[in-house]
Amino acid sequence: MEPKMLTGDVAGFLKITNQAILKKIKTKQLPYSKTGKNVFFGYGTAKEIFNFKFTPKVIAFQIVKGGVGKTAISHALAARASLYGAKVLCIDLDQQANLTKHFGINSNNLPVMIDVIKGNAKIENSLVEITDGIHLFPSRIDNAILDDHIMIESLRLDKVYKEHIDNLRDYYDLILIDCPPALGRSVAAAALASDCIFAPVTPDAQCLTGLDLLYDGLKSIKKKYSRLVPLKILMNKFDGRTVLSREILAKLLDHSIYRECLLNTYIRQNQDFANFCAASISIFDSIKPSTAKEDIDFLTQETLDLFTKKPNQQENVSLVSIEATL
16 A cells, blocks of 8 residues: 655645645655656655644544445545645454455454453554554454443443553544444444544435434433534535435435534545455555545545645745745
8 A cells, every 4th residue: 555645736735836846855855756747755755745733633433334434434534644744543443344454454363452451462562554654453353342341341431442542642643443333332432532523424314313323322422421522424425416415415404413513525426445445555546536536635634624724834935935946
């Protein structure tokens, strides 16, 4: 997996020329690659080019419905966030381990969350480097007993994951938790360890039922632990040509609570997510344009608050000065 950021994308985001980006790359002797007229680079160069100061953020992907794209979106979001210079950790809590498989990792002999909460491993010593800027804490079928273990040992839901994850905040700009499509102690503990919940919703009436169940669960968490975990709803697999897509979106917009939770970004239906995940690479390993990449880029900018964030002032002056000399 080698996600790539095109200099054209950087120039468009920073509103400067391609030549200014290239000159800075060469001046700082940053690594890059070229195919035809396309120049691109990875996390290390992106971190130097953007030089963003991120506020660490933990996001859990949750909803009581399978097949909504939680894993595919987590996978793509991790790749794109790293291309803006964010150091990303993905935590797989689903016993099906789809995110782990999408990253091409065989976790049979690797520590997972059940090992950590039993005291047999430390999460900080059990991380797998996927590529520069992206790490994974994997999962396997053994995590199926997480709920039972938490219940039997009477572990506090507000601490069981949070204490481990909080120890990682100083090392990562973005931590993404891929949860199973269910309610339970493990999912509740993940919510309590997070700054925000992302709930992907597809054009499917059952998704709204799953969203209701998730929202009720978050209300129960608030009542018991006096902590409101913000909910953000992400419309996924949207196709404006279909009646069902328009109906589901209309219901969300008409809902007194959900309309305030909707992210500005929505993800259009695109087979690229499934194809690239099956190959254990990201959609950003390719340099070909696609609607999938456009949508995930917008989601990444919204997630990392990049619409208002700018590189530090010194970097801005540096790039403007470079451009003035061209």
